[in-house]
Amino acid sequence: MVSKTVLHNGLRVVTEHIPHAHSVSIGIWVANGSRHESLPLNGVAHFIEHLLFKGTAQRSALDIAREIDSVGGVMNAFTSREYVCYYVKVLDRFLPKAVDLLADIFLNSIFDPAEIEKERKVILQEIHMVEDNPDDCIHDLFVRNFWKDHPLGMSILGSQESVSSLDRDAIIAFKNEKYLAHEIVIAAAGNVVEEELVGLLNKLFAQVPAGADTPLCALPAYEKRVEIIERDIEQVHFCLGTRALPQNHPQRHEGHLLNTVLGGSMSSRLFQEIREKRGLAYSVYSYVSSYTDAGSMVIYAGTSPAHVEDVLDIVLAELKRLKTESVPVIELNYAREQIKGNLLLSLESSDSRMTKLAKNEIYFGRNVTIEEIMASLDAVTPEGLLQLSNELFDDNCFTLELMGRVDGSRLVPDRVTL
Numbered sequence: 001m002v003s004k005t006v007l008h009n010g011l012r013v014v015t016e017h018i019p020h021a022h023s024v025s026i027g028i029w030v031a032n033g034s035r036h037e038s039l040p041l042n043g044v045a046h047f048i049e050h051l052l053f054k055g056t057a058q059r060s061a062l063d064i065a066r067e068i069d070s071v072g073g074v075m076n077a078f079t080s081r082e083y084v085c086y087y088v089k090v091l092d093r094f095l096p097k098a099v100d101l102l103a104d105i106f107l108n109s110i111f112d113p114a115e116i117e118k119e120r121k122v123i124l125q126e127i128h129m130v131e132d133n134p135d136d137c138i139h140d141l142f143v144r145n146f147w148k149d150h151p152l153g154m155s156i157l158g159s160q161e162s163v164s165s166l167d168r169d170a171i172i173a174f175k176n177e178k179y180l181a182h183e184i185v186i187a188a189a190g191n192v193v194e195e196e197l198v199g200l201l202n203k204l205f206a207q208v209p210a211g212a213d214t215p216l217c218a219l220p221a222y223e224k225r226v227e228i229i230e231r232d233i234e235q236v237h238f239c240l241g242t243r244a245l246p247q248n249h250p251q252r253h254e255g256h257l258l259n260t261v262l263g264g265s266m267s268s269r270l271f272q273e274i275r276e277k278r279g280l281a282y283s284v285y286s287y288v289s290s291y292t293d294a295g296s297m298v299i300y301a302g303t304s305p306a307h308v309e310d311v312l313d314i315v316l317a318e319l320k321r322l323k324t325e326s327v328p329v330i331e332l333n334y335a336r337e338q339i340k341g342n343l344l345l346s347l348e349s350s351d352s353r354m355t356k357l358a359k360n361e362i363y364f365g366r367n368v369t370i371e372e373i374m375a376s377l378d379a380v381t382p383e384g385l386l387q388l389s390n391e392l393f394d395d396n397c398f399t400l401e402l403m404g405r406v407d408g409s410r411l412v413p414d415r416v417t418l
Contacts, residue, residue, distance in 0.1 A: 002357065002367045003194040009210045011181035013198055014357045014367070016189040018350065024095045024190035025354040026197075027087035028106050031185070031362050032178040034158075035081045035151040035291075043158015044166055044174045046079040047123060051171070052086065053077070054115040056108040059101075061115070067101055075101070079156055082291055083362060089351050092191035096200060103204040106179075116168055124164070127157050134237045134403055135283065135302055142239035142401040145227050146296055150220045180211025185361045189353035219294050222397040224416065229403045236308040236404030237300070240315060240416070242397045244288050244295035247363040252290070253376045254388045255297070259288045260335040261327055261385070262318060263299055267334065269318050270299065278314075280307045292363065297392065305405045312400075316416065322389040326382040336377050343373065 005013045033045050053075075054061045068075040073090035086106060088098040130136045140155055147153030157163070186205075188197055222243050245255045256264075263270035263286030274284045284301040303311045346352040347370070360368045398416045 004361070004367070005194065005198050007181065007198075007202060007205065009181035009206070009208055011201075011205055011208060012185045012361055013194075013201055014185060014187045014361050015192055015194045015197060016353055016357055017192060017194065018190050018353070021190040021350055022091055023089055023350045024092050024098070024188060024192045025087060025089040025349075025351040026095070026098060026102065026186065026188040026192075027085050027354050027358060028102060029185040029187060029358040029362065030084045030179055031082065031183045033080050033082045033084060034154050034156045036178065037151065037154065037174075039154070040162060041166065041170060041174060042154045042162040043123070043156075044171060045084055045178075046156055046158065047119070047163065047166060047171060048175050049077045049079045049084055049086070050119045050123060051111055051116065052105045052109045054119060055110055055112055056104045057110060058104060058108065064101065064105060067097070071097060073098060081152060081156060085355075085358070087351070087354065095192060095197070099197070099200050099204070103201075107204070107208070111168055111172055113168055116171070120163060120166075123157065124160060127155075127160055127163065130157065134231065134233055134235070135300075138237040138239050138300070138401060138403050139298070141227070141229065141403065142241060142298060142399065143296075145225055145401055146241055146399040148220065148223075148225065151217060152291065152294065179208075181205070181208045182211040182213060184208065185358050187354045187358035187361065189357060190350035216293055222394075224396050225399045226416065227399075227401050228406050229401075230406060231403050233404050234304075235302045236305050236402060236406055237302045238308065238312065238400065238402040239298050239300050240312070240398060240400050241296050241298035242392055242394065242399070244297040244392060245290060246293050246295050247290045247359075248292075249295075251384070251388055253373070254380050254384050255288060255290075255295075255392075256339060257332065257335050257377070257380050258322070258385050258388060258392075259286050259297060260338060261331060262286045262297075262322065265335075265338055267338075269321075270301075270315060273318065274301065274311055274314055278310075280311050280314075284311070308402070308404075308406065319389075319393050322385070323393050326386050329382060332380070332382055332385065336380065339377060340374060343370070 002016045037044055053064055071090055071094040073088055075088045077086040088102050090098045144153045245252050262268060270284050274280050281301045281303040286299045289296050299315050301311050395417050400416050
């Protein structure tokens, strides 16, 4: 059973009671991520995520780690372009302790200057690590180019320059400005009683200022872009992407099914044609990134310099095929059942259920039931996929990002044509 309570300051609490579970997962979600930063502050949301584990007035960083370890729990956090999440998973009897610990780091972190400098070094190493891994770096470069000159295109980690220049006052000011009740969702799933949890949270979070919704900036115009980055590595890595649907779009399930057919699984068209039939790549896949008001569908592959044009031509041919031929019903049904199975299997864990609760509240303002999702998936037709393919796969919206030993003169924008 899913319940929702809104505290007096606008903070939302969403719970799902699972009586047979032995665990509870609880997360504090702040609907502000890297897209809500300015360029000089790029990376500050992620920096704050790191710093909230570095000590409060009551607990040192070691105390925080030992306290969660002492009950066999898991505590972590992550930052995305539209939200930050701090979460704990514990046995149900330790929920009050977990809530107290989570609230303490969220509300009372001291941002010790020495810890800031240590964590700055850690984050700079994290940035270097991504830059040293082409199969990670290519995705960041694609995002930067696809969402050119727009906050969605900024790195979640920030740049070496921006992270190096962030000072304590700017970090605290950003937290005080963004960590407001109206932007916070606390989600919990497992053997949790809503009234008891709300009682705990009311005492701890009552003084959080209400705030208001953060307005979204206008989206940029989609344009055809090709960027080639020469790097002396064995493979050529590329991302080819175009626009996709936002999180709450009525056709979002068509979008996910389209991605599954194209490159979202081992039985997908791209995986079978490029890897299984021709052996041209070890890693090839597609994925969808959806946001409040926009989205992208991206195809990734890593191959040898000698085969990059062949792989790219196959990708373009498969995209064109989706625009001109209806997906056979049997293939659509395979994709449909795969998504259903993955979803149902994921809901066997309390942390996945907690994540689903929070995202539903952030993007829909309500609980979207499994039955509703299944019905929407069942309603998708081959005609719907054909219509959506023609709407999304527009030559003028594709961005191609390549990295490796590439002769750039051979890969001009005109090649990315359906």
